[in-house]
Amino acid sequence: MEFHKVLVPVTGSEADVEALRLAIRLAKKEKGKVWSVYVITIKRALPLDAEIKPEIEKADGIMDKMESIAEEEEEYEVDTDILQARDAGPAIIDEAVERGVDLILMGVKYKKRFGQFSLGSVVPYVLKNSPCPVILYHQ
Amino acid sequence: MQTTPWQPKPGDRVFRPRRIKRFRLRRVLGIPAVFSAGYGNVGSSIYYALGIVALVAMGATPVALGIAGILFIFTALTYAEGTAALPEAGGSASFARHGFNDLIGFIAGWALMLSYIVTISISAFTIPPYLGFFWEPLKDSAAIGTLTSMGIVFFLMLLNVIGIKETSLVNISAAVLHLTTHISLVVIGFVLVFNPKVLLSRIFDNWPAPQNLIIGIALAAIAYTGIETVSQMAEETRKPEQKVPRALVMMIVAVLVVFAGISLVSLSVMTPQELASDWSRDPVAGIAANLPLVLLRDVLKPLIAILAGAILLIATNAGLIGISRLAFSLGNHRLVPPVLSRIHPRFKTPYISIILFSVVAILILLPGFFEANVFENMGALYAVGSLLAFMFAHASIISLRLRRPDLPRPFKLGGNIRVKERELPLTAILGLCALTVIWVIILITQPYSRWVGLAWMVVGVIIYYFYRKREKLPFLEAPEGQASQ
Numbered sequence: 001m002e003f004h005k006v007l008v009p010v011t012g013s014e015a016d017v018e019a020l021r022l023a024i025r026l027a028k029k030e031k032g033k034v035w036s037v038y039v040i041t042i043k044r045a046l047p048l049d050a051e052i053k054p055e056i057e058k059a060d061g062i063m064d065k066m067e068s069i070a071e072e073e074e075e076y077e078v079d080t081d082i083l084q085a086r087d088a089g090p091a092i093i094d095e096a097v098e099r100g101v102d103l104i105l106m107g108v109k110y111k112k113r114f115g116q117f118s119l120g121s122v123v124p125y126v127l128k129n130s131p132c133p134v135i136l137y138h139q
Numbered sequence: 140m141q142t143t144p145w146q147p148k149p150g151d152r153v154f155r156p157r158r159i160k161r162f163r164l165r166r167v168l169g170i171p172a173v174f175s176a177g178y179g180n181v182g183s184s185i186y187y188a189l190g191i192v193a194l195v196a197m198g199a200t201p202v203a204l205g206i207a208g209i210l211f212i213f214t215a216l217t218y219a220e221g222t223a224a225l226p227e228a229g230g231s232a233s234f235a236r237h238g239f240n241d242l243i244g245f246i247a248g249w250a251l252m253l254s255y256i257v258t259i260s261i262s263a264f265t266i267p268p269y270l271g272f273f274w275e276p277l278k279d280s281a282a283i284g285t286l287t288s289m290g291i292v293f294f295l296m297l298l299n300v301i302g303i304k305e306t307s308l309v310n311i312s313a314a315v316l317h318l319t320t321h322i323s324l325v326v327i328g329f330v331l332v333f334n335p336k337v338l339l340s341r342i343f344d345n346w347p348a349p350q351n352l353i354i355g356i357a358l359a360a361i362a363y364t365g366i367e368t369v370s371q372m373a374e375e376t377r378k379p380e381q382k383v384p385r386a387l388v389m390m391i392v393a394v395l396v397v398f399a400g401i402s403l404v405s406l407s408v409m410t411p412q413e414l415a416s417d418w419s420r421d422p423v424a425g426i427a428a429n430l431p432l433v434l435l436r437d438v439l440k441p442l443i444a445i446l447a448g449a450i451l452l453i454a455t456n457a458g459l460i461g462i463s464r465l466a467f468s469l470g471n472h473r474l475v476p477p478v479l480s481r482i483h484p485r486f487k488t489p490y491i492s493i494i495l496f497s498v499v500a501i502l503i504l505l506p507g508f509f510e511a512n513v514f515e516n517m518g519a520l521y522a523v524g525s526l527l528a529f530m531f532a533h534a535s536i537i538s539l540r541l542r543r544p545d546l547p548r549p550f551k552l553g554g555n556i557r558v559k560e561r562e563l564p565l566t567a568i569l570g571l572c573a574l575t576v577i578w579v580i581i582l583i584t585q586p587y588s589r590w591v592g593l594a595w596m597v598v599g600v601i602i603y604y605f606y607r608k609r610e611k612l613p614f615l616e617a618p619e620g621q622a623s624q
Contacts, residue, residue, distance in 0.1 A: 043302040043488045045463035047228040047371075050471075052482055 001133070004032035005101040008078075009039065009092045009126075012062040015107030015139040020066055022137055023105045024074045032102075035079045036066050037095055039088040048084060056082070089125030097131055104130055108138045173376055173386035174393075175314035177369040181362070181394050182317035183454035185401055186447045187265040188362035190419035191518035196355025197411040198345025201402040203352060207359030208395050213570035214529045215366050215391050216552055217536050219384035220564070222370045223550035224539070226379035228468045230370040231532035236472060238535030238542070241616040242603070245474040247531035248465060249599035251367065252496070253524030253592065255462035259500040261361070261517050262455040263288040264507060268421040269451065272444035278421070285507030292504070295456050296497035299463070302488040313453050320446050321397045324426060327439075328404030331431055338407050345411040354584060357577045358518045360525055362398060367528070368457070371464060380549030401426070420514060423447055459493065459500075466492040476606045519585040523592035526578040533571035537563055 006023045010016040020036060027034045038059045042048055063080040070078040085091035096104055104126060111118050127134055189200065196203040221234040229236070232251055236244025267287045271278025277287060347355065369387055373379040376386075405414055405422055408429040418425025424447065427439035467489050470480030483490040503520070506513045539546060541561050552564035582589045607614055 043486075044460050045299050045302065045488050045493060046467055046482075047464050047471075049228075050467055050482075052487060054484070055487065 002030050003027060003103040004030050005099060006032060006034045006103045006105055007092070007096050007099060007101040008034060008036045008066075008105050008107075009088070009095075009122075010036055010062060010066060010107070011038070011109075012058070013107055013109045013139075015109055015137055016062075016066070017069055017107070018139060019105050019107035019137040020069060020078070021074060022135075023103075024070060024076045024078070026103070026105075028074075028076065033079070034070075034076070035081065035095075035099060035101070036063065037081045037083055037092065038062055039091045040082065040084045041088055042084050042086060044086065048086070050084075087125075088122045089129070092122070092126055093129045093131070102132055104132060104134045106134065106136055108136050110139070170382050170386050170389070173369055173372050173382060174389050176372055177366075177386060177390045178314055178317060178393055180368040180454065180457055181366075181390065182314075182321060182397070183262065183450045183457075184362045185321070185398060186269070186423050186451055187261055187420065188359065189402060189405055189422040190265075190414065191261075191361060191514060192355050192359045193405075193411060193415040193422065194419055194512075194515050194518075195347065195351045195358060197347045197351070197415060198342040198406070199347050199352050199355060200411065200414070201342065201399065201406060203355035203359045204362060204398055204402050206356045207362065208398065210356075210360070210570060210573055211363040211366075211394070212391055213566040214363070214532065214574075215387045217529075217533050217564075217567050217570060218366050218370050219387045219550050220548060220552050221532060221536050221539075222373045222383045222387075223380040224546055224548045226373035226376070226383065228371050228373075228464055229472075230367045230465075231528045231535065232465065232469060232474075234535035234539070235531045236474075238538035241472070241474060241607075241612075242614060243531065243535075244472070245469065245603050246596070246600070247528055247535075248469045248474060249596060249603075250524045250527035250531070251465060252462055252599075253595050254367075254521055254528060255458050255465065255524075256496055256500050257503060257517055257521035257524060259292060259455050259458040259462070259497070260288075260503040261514075261521060262451045262458060263291045263500070264504060264514070264517065265420050266291055266448050266451045266455070269424055269444050269447040271421070272424065272440055282508055285504055288504050288507065289501050291452065291455060292459075292497050292500050295452075295459055296493055299456070299459050299493045300483065300486060300488055300490045302486045313450060316446055316450060318393075318397075320443070321401060324423070325397065325400030325404055327430065327435065328407060328426065329400070331435075332407045333404065334407060338403060341406050341410060350580070350584060353577060353580050354519070357522045357526065357581045358515075360529070360577075361518055361521050363394065368461065371461065384550040421447070459497065462496050463489050463492050466496070473607075473610065473612060474603065476602065516585070516587040519581055519588035520591055522581050523578070523585075523588045524595075526574050526581070527596075530571055530574045530578060533567045533574065536567045537571070540564065 003026045006027050008020050008023045023034045040055045040059055042050055059082045063082060067078055067080055070076045083091050106123060106126065108119065108123060111120060123136065192203050193200045225233055225237055227233050229248065230251060232244050232248030235247035267277040267284040276283045278284065369383060369390065373383050376382050405426050408426050409418065414422055414425060424443050427443045428436060430436050430439065466475060466479040469475045470477055479492040480489060481491050482488065503517065540563055544561055552566055554565040555562035556565055604614065
């Protein structure tokens with residue numbers, strides 16, 4: 001399979017870094033492009049364009065880290081973007097549709113809910129609705 | 140991997156409007172989603188508006204709703220032009236800020252806040268009577284009913300401060316439930332009980348005094364609360380200049396047809412006296428309880444109780460969300476103190492405005508313990524706020540035509556008259572005049588809404604004055620980019 005356009009949604013976890021590295025390696029083979037996005041979810045009691053400074057600063061910090069890892073360790077330029085949305089899942093799919101990506105690559109943390117391993121709500125939504133193949137990187 | 144193209148679902152409300160680094164807006168809502176949200180909001184009001192109008196308009200309830208419906212068309216058209224030209228949160232407050240200045244923008248926004256707060260109170264106040272099917276004291280006891288309503292507002296306040304996720308399923312289900320219930324009731328009513336002779340005799344034998352008819356028309360405005368919701372959603376809509384006006388027109392048609400049907404069916408199954416007494420707070424339950432077939436009654440009564448309870452709970456919550464967003468928007472434009480826009484460090488919600496306005500909504504419910512006509516008073520208080528906001532919307536659209544004739548207007552109202560080389564929309568002028576007359580009559584005839592409404596506005600202007608003075612901002616500041624015009 002060839003992956004010319006890869007989307008890497010991130011949340012700031014360690015798994016994201018490995019997912020990004022993997023995405024870069026896959027894209028490099030085809031001289032492709034990698035986009036990384038962070039989604040700030042906005043509660044319904046706020047307008048969608050509400051600027052929540054601590055959230056934006058946190059997102060900026062995560063995207064700066066992603067850019068520096070890509071540049072310094074992989075010598076590759078990654079496009080990063082911060083989005084605001086009501087829910088992360090549809091925002092990621094919307095981004096994938098708009099960019100016409102060939103692959104979504106996501107890092108997955110080991111999370112437990114009620115004593116059971118849980119993927120949360122975003123990953124299942126992306127798996128269900130993705131227009132392209134999805135690879136999960138589980139650390 | 141999904142084989143069919145992914146589409147955001149109506150009611151999903153999952154949007155990606157803003158790329159902070161690039162400052163590029165991206166909106167994903169389409170007409171169905173905007174229509175669903177709008178109808179979901181407007182549709183819930185029939186569960187109480189019918190009873191409030193019947194309290195004063197008696198036999199002329201369908202007529203009052205019909206005349207208010209015409210004014211609703213004018214107002215919705217005004218919102219269509221305004222929202223298409225200025226697709227941002229804030230509705231009439233936003234139009235007034237652009238059309239006049241910051242002070243007028245604040246007054247329109249503050250009036251809108253009043254109508255949102257009363258919407259919260261009224262919606263919460265009508266939940267217990269509907270649930271009274273399961274436990275009668277909820278309907279019969281003023282103390283238990285009012286206490287339950289206050290508890291509902293308090294509960295929703297906590298939920299919104301924490302900021303629980305409202306799934307898309309809730310939005311879609313609410314809109315589908317509204318339409319299905321309403322259409323079913325209208326169809327069943329027309330098939331089983333509609334009799335033009337009976338209906339006409341009930342209307343004309345119980346025709347109210349002219350003053351009551353006018354108050355009934357004003358109170359009927361409460362049935363059309365959702366215009367602002369659609370306007371608020373403009374900032375989340377793809378191509379809002381095209382889609383919001385279309386969604387508004389669709390909503391006008393659906394709402395007018397359904398409301399006309401339900402009001403006619405209500406007077407077909409019961410007399411205006413029954414509607415205005417036994418069923419004033421739960422008129423739709425009254426329709427179900429008075430249907431001729433026992434089987435239908437047995438099925439519909441609990442169904443309506445559950446549906447209405449759930450829908451009104453969602454409507455109460457929507458009011459709380461609406462006012463929080465509005466307060467945040469006004470705060471962003473420095474029209475209200477920034478404390479109302481303060482966001483909780485952990486929950487990321489505007490907790491101060493949520494708590495403050497919930498407390499005001501609970502205070503408005505207080506007279507429910509001891510006053511007999513509290514429901515009518517709340518309706519009139521709502522009318523004072525909403526009519527003022529609608530009046531400013533009309534006036535602002537006219538003002539924008541005069542002051543900014545070259546403003547791009549993707550949806551422009553037809554039927555204009557020319558004054559000094561400017562085109563002025565006739566529907567906005569008629570709407571403004573009619574609403575002003577009704578608003579003045581409400582103020583003259585309804586002492587509770589007059590004093591509470593005016594006190595709210597005066598307190599607001601005082602807060603605005605001291606806030607602007609402290610921030611060293613001019614009292615009447617023209618919007619950006621308009622100073623030179």
